[in-house]
Structures are given as C-alpha cells and as structure tokens.
Amino acid sequence: MTDASEMLEVASADPDTVRDVFAQRGWGDGLPLVAPTAERVDDMLAGSARDPDEVIAVLPPRSGMATRRIIAVNAVLAGCRPEHLGVLVAAVRALARPEVNLRGVNATTHPVAPMLVVHGEVARTAGYNAGLGAFGPGNVANAATGRALRLILLHVAGAVPGAGDASTQGGPAKYAYCVAENLDESPWGGYAASVGVDAPSAVTVHCGEAPHNVHDMEASGPAPILDKVASAMTSLGSNNAPVSSGEFFVMLCPEHAAACAAAGWTRSHVASYIHERARIRAGDLRAAFALRAWAPWQEALPDDSAMPVTEHPANIRIVVVGGPGKHSSVIPSWGMTSSATVPVEH
Amino acid sequence: MEVYAPDGAVGAAPTGLAPGAGVLAGKRIGVLDNSKPNAGLLLGRMAERLAARTGAGVGVVERKNAALPAPDDVLARLAEAQVVLTGSAD
Numbered sequence: 001m002t003d004a005s006e007m008l009e010v011a012s013a014d015p016d017t018v019r020d021v022f023a024q025r026g027w028g029d030g031l032p033l034v035a036p037t038a039e040r041v042d043d044m045l046a047g048s049a050r051d052p053d054e055v056i057a058v059l060p061p062r063s064g065m066a067t068r069r070i071i072a073v074n075a076v077l078a079g080c081r082p083e084h085l086g087v088l089v090a091a092v093r094a095l096a097r098p099e100v101n102l103r104g105v106n107a108t109t110h111p112v113a114p115m116l117v118v119h120g121e122v123a124r125t126a127g128y129n130a131g132l133g134a135f136g137p138g139n140v141a142n143a144a145t146g147r148a149l150r151l152i153l154l155h156v157a158g159a160v161p162g163a164g165d166a167s168t169q170g171g172p173a174k175y176a177y178c179v180a181e182n183l184d185e186s187p188w189g190g191y192a193a194s195v196g197v198d199a200p201s202a203v204t205v206h207c208g209e210a211p212h213n214v215h216d217m218e219a220s221g222p223a224p225i226l227d228k229v230a231s232a233m234t235s236l237g238s239n240n241a242p243v244s245s246g247e248f249f250v251m252l253c254p255e256h257a258a259a260c261a262a263a264g265w266t267r268s269h270v271a272s273y274i275h276e277r278a279r280i281r282a283g284d285l286r287a288a289f290a291l292r293a294w295a296p297w298q299e300a301l302p303d304d305s306a307m308p309v310t311e312h313p314a315n316i317r318i319v320v321v322g323g324p325g326k327h328s329s330v331i332p333s334w335g336m337t338s339s340a341t342v343p344v345e346h
Numbered sequence: 347m348e349v350y351a352p353d354g355a356v357g358a359a360p361t362g363l364a365p366g367a368g369v370l371a372g373k374r375i376g377v378l379d380n381s382k383p384n385a386g387l388l389l390g391r392m393a394e395r396l397a398a399r400t401g402a403g404v405g406v407v408e409r410k411n412a413a414l415p416a417p418d419d420v421l422a423r424l425a426e427a428q429v430v431l432t433g434s435a436d
Contacts, residue, residue: 010349022352027353037347058358062353069350073351108413166435291383
C-alpha cells in the first residue's frame with residue numbers, strides 16, 4: 001500500500017527502542033510503544049473497507065489531519081486490535097464536534113481529559129469492559145483504546161504538555177480514559193438512544209475530570225443515594241461551579257441504578273432530582289468567583305437562593321457502568337465544553 | 347526497519363503575524379480582554395501608556411470568554427482599531 005505518510009527508521013521493533021526514538025521527536029506518552037510497521041498498520045485497517053486516507057477530522061491546536069491511517073498508526077502504538085479501530089474513528093469524529101471545543105480542552109490549565117464511553121454491540125464484540133473495574137485496569141480494549149485516543153491528541157492534535165496542553169498538574173485520566181456502558185444492567189436502556197443516537201454501536205466523548213467516587217451502602221431507595229451524588233457535585237473547586245452550561249456525567253453502578261428504577265424513577269427523574277438537590281448558595285458562589293458564565297436568570301437570583309450547579313437537568317447525564325458493589329461516580333466537565341455522542345461506522 | 351510517523355500532515359497553514367502597525371500617532375488602540383484575572387486592568391493600562399507615549403488614542407474595549415473564540419460582533423467592533431492588545435493567561 002502506498003501513501004504520503006512519513007516513515008522513519010528505527011533500529012528494532014523493541015517497544016523500549018520505539019519509545020526512545022519517538023521521545024527524541026517529542027512523541028509518545030512515556031510508556032513502551034508497539035512499532036507501527038506498515039504490516040501492522042495495514043492489518044489494523046483491514047477490517048474497514050473505507051478509504052484509509054479520508055480525513056476524519058482536523059484536530060486543534062496543531063491542525064493535524066486525522067485520517068483513518070494515522071488513527072490506525074496510533075492504535076498500533078497503543079496496543080489496540082483491529083476491532084477497536086471503529087471506536088477510535090468515531091471518537092475522533094466526536095472530538096471534532098464544535099460543541100466539544102477541543103481547542104479549549106487542549107489549551108486549558110484544567111486537568112480535563114476526554115472520557116470515551118462505548119455503547120452498544122461493539123462493546124461486546126470488541127471486548128470492552130462495562131462491568132467490574134470498568135475504568136480499569138486490566139482490560140485490553142478499554143486500556144488500549146483510551147491510550148490510543150490520548151496518543152492521537154498528543155501526536156495529531158499537538159496536545160503536548162507545555163506546547164499544546166497547559167494543564168497545571170496534568171492527570172492520570174490523560175493516559176487512558178475509556179469505559180463501556182453496562183447496557184445489560186441498565187434499567188433505562190442505552191444512553192446513546194436517550195440522546196437521539198439510534199445506532200447499533202456508538203461512542204460518547206465527555207471532556208471532564210477524573211471520576212469522583214459516590215459511596216452508598218445504606219440506602220435502599222433513590223433519594224439518599226442521589227443526595228450523595230448531589231453532594232459530590234457541589235464542590236466550589238469544580239470548573240462547573242461558575243459555568244452554568246457545564247455537564248456532569250453520573251456513572252451509576254448497577255445496584256444504585258436498580259434502586260432508582262425499583263422505585264419507578266426514570267433516567268429523567270434521576271437527573272431532575274439531582275438538579276434539584278445539587279445546589280450551592282448563590283451568594284457563596286458570587287463570593288468565590290468574580291468571573292462567571294451563568295445564565296441570565298441565575299445571575300438574577302438573590303444571594304440566599306439555592307443555585308443549581310448546572311443550568312438544566314439535561315446537563316446531568318446518567319450512564320450505568322460497573323459491576324457488583326455500591327460505588328458510583330460523578331465526572332464534572334471542564335466547563336466550556338459539551339459532550340458528543342456519535343455512531344460507530346461499520 | 348521502517349515505521350510510520352504518528353503525527354500525520356497538518357491540515358491548515360498556520361496563520362501568520364500581521365505586519366507591524368508602523369507609526370501609532372493618530373491611530374486607535376483597541377483592547378480585547380479575554381476575562382483572565384486582571385487581563386482588563388493590565389491591557390487597559392498598557393493601552394493608556396502606549397497611547398500617551400505615541401500619540402495614539404484608546405478606542406474600543408471588548409471582552410470575551412477566556413475559553414471560547416471571540417464572537418463575530420466583538421471582532422467586528424474591534425476592527426475599528428488599527429492595533430489591538432490581547433492575550434493574558436493565568
């Protein structure tokens with residue numbers, strides 16, 4: 001196969017050698033890398049009949065062109081298998097959606113990382129973990145796909161710490177941040193369909209913080225569980241506190257989701273209740289933030305009003321993830337970004 | 347052995363710097379406050395001092411969200427100025 005991509009010489013395919021040669025050029029995430037030989041990249045692309053040199057997206061700040069081939073190169077580097085490529089291509093499409101604001105996501109001092117959520121058939125057929133330990137470690141699909149997406153951001157988008165990523169402290173979620181929705185144990189059906197994406201497989205990209213744990217072993221009904229979710233959302237340290245359009249992904253474990261559904265609560269009921277309960281006194285927010293991006297009606301609220309931490313219940317996104325146990329999590333966004341859900345191509 | 351480079355081609359030519367504004371006397375200086383802490387204060391004072399030293403005038407002052415591109419109407423109003431001061435980080 002011929003193409004215009006740059007090739008370079010390495011002494012061997014040893015992962016440490018590839019890591020070191022790439023590091024000299026400012027590439028890589030610090031871990032050993034699988035050599036992206038032409039044979040391996042062709043194998044990665046073999047499952048797709050589509051044009052390998054079609055530009056899927058142009059990613060800021062470098063304005064790098066993410067073709068299927070370049071996505072496949074980074075998939076090989078990360079240790080992906082060919083069945084993961086479709087998820088990565090969809091994730092790149094999602095990242096390029098204007099509402100995601102990838103330029104801001106990559107430029108900010110905040111530790112934001114795109115969380116990739118895999119929905120539907122591909123989660124099962126390509127081996128993604130939606131159950132116990134879904135956020136990792138241990139599963140090839142979750143780990144390698146999450147890592148590959150970060151490598152694409154580093155190499156193609158140019159989100160290199162210092163030059164293209166100003167994150168003050170960085171963060172572990174910037175290594176790999178990929179999880180699958182536990183559709184089998186979701187009492188409300190799939191998340192993608194709930195936001196209007198009717199496809200056998202889909203991915204969501206949500207640019208947010210690392211997961212904040214929500215632990216509830218005691219409650220049998222929804223309200224006490226969701227009060228703890230609300231408590232995890234009402235931190236003055238969150239970027240969403242002064243940004244009313246910010247989204248929160250609430251990743252409910254199956255047992256917490258079942259407790260809500262058993263009481264007759266829908267996904268929308270859960271979001272509405274959390275919106276009602278996740279509030280901070282408006283005066284406290286005003287005292288903490290001189291710079292705010294609130295909706296006009298929120299600016300008009302008196303200081304003693306209980307201000308919702310996000311403008312609308314629709315900004316609270318409910319996904320079922322995980323296995324046995326009673327730990328859920330909250331993932332606040334960076335603030336000036338919205339999630340995107342797109343179908344996985346065949 | 348040969349391996350692929352992982353970065354691929356760049357899809358858009360980088361935007362070049364505008365040519366210098368030359369003599370500032372008689373020209374209008376604008377300020378685009380990007381809402382970062384003290385950006386308006388810093389840039390405003392710089393504009394005033396620059397104007398005092400060069401004979402320029404301080405014209406339009408606009409503000410934008412730090413995390414988003416400037417809206418078209420803000421850019422249109424800034425076009426009244428021949429020099430715009432902007433860019434402040436935390």
